Amino acid sequence: MSEFLDERRQALEDEFFHKENEKKLAKLKEHLSEQETKEELQKASGMTDDAVLDKLVHLGLRGPTVAALSLVPLIAVAWADGELQDNERESIMQAANAKGMGPGTPGHEILTSWLVRKPDDTLFEAWQGYIQALMSQLNDEQVKLLKSQIVNFARVIAESAGGFLGFGKVAGSEEKVLERVAATFDAKAAK
Numbered sequence: 001m002s003e004f005l006d007e008r009r010q011a012l013e014d015e016f017f018h019k020e021n022e023k024k025l026a027k028l029k030e031h032l033s034e035q036e037t038k039e040e041l042q043k044a045s046g047m048t049d050d051a052v053l054d055k056l057v058h059l060g061l062r063g064p065t066v067a068a069l070s071l072v073p074l075i076a077v078a079w080a081d082g083e084l085q086d087n088e089r090e091s092i093m094q095a096a097n098a099k100g101m102g103p104g105t106p107g108h109e110i111l112t113s114w115l116v117r118k119p120d121d122t123l124f125e126a127w128q129g130y131i132q133a134l135m136s137q138l139n140d141e142q143v144k145l146l147k148s149q150i151v152n153f154a155r156v157i158a159e160s161a162g163g164f165l166g167f168g169k170v171a172g173s174e175e176k177v178l179e180r181v182a183a184t185f186d187a188k189a190a191k
Helices: 002-045 050-058 063-078 086-098 106-116 121-135 140-160 172-190
Strands: none
Touching: 002 050, 050 121, 063 086, 063 106, 063 121, 063 140, 063 172, 086 106, 086 140, 121 140, 121 172, 140 172
16 A cells, blocks of 8 residues: 555656646746847847847737837827727828738737727837837937937827818827827937
8 A cells, every 4th residue: 555655646746846847848938939039129120228128028029020119109199098090090000001011910910909909008118118229329310300200100190080170180188198209209318
């Protein structure tokens, strides 16, 4: 009987250690996968800031989807009033297509998810980190041009939902997001 109990105990121990090893192996694979994704993002974006890259990985972005990051201010403005208007969605999709994120591309898939459900504010914060890291690699004139392009296009999205026939009026909630987008670029001047 003692021999049977010893065998049973050994089998339970073996099973326990087997499951523990599987958990450790899965954790190691996850860490390696995150590291590979981080390296992929670094190559695709030129970004070297580890904290920004970690945030992007956590948000589910990959090398092929990093282009979608450029549309985050448009998404934030479109969702500012709590709902996405059809003309806002259409304008954002046109911008995505112009950036090569048409149907079937990884960037299009992630963008579509942002158009269906309002993203958490951590997405905007990740975009801010991305922009601030990018600005550290640009001269003042390049930053000024980048700010102008992004803020102006975000304003087009904001204006597409208001006023007469979709033109001319920006809601207060959208104006606050536009100010937040612009303030992201002002961080370089303050440094």
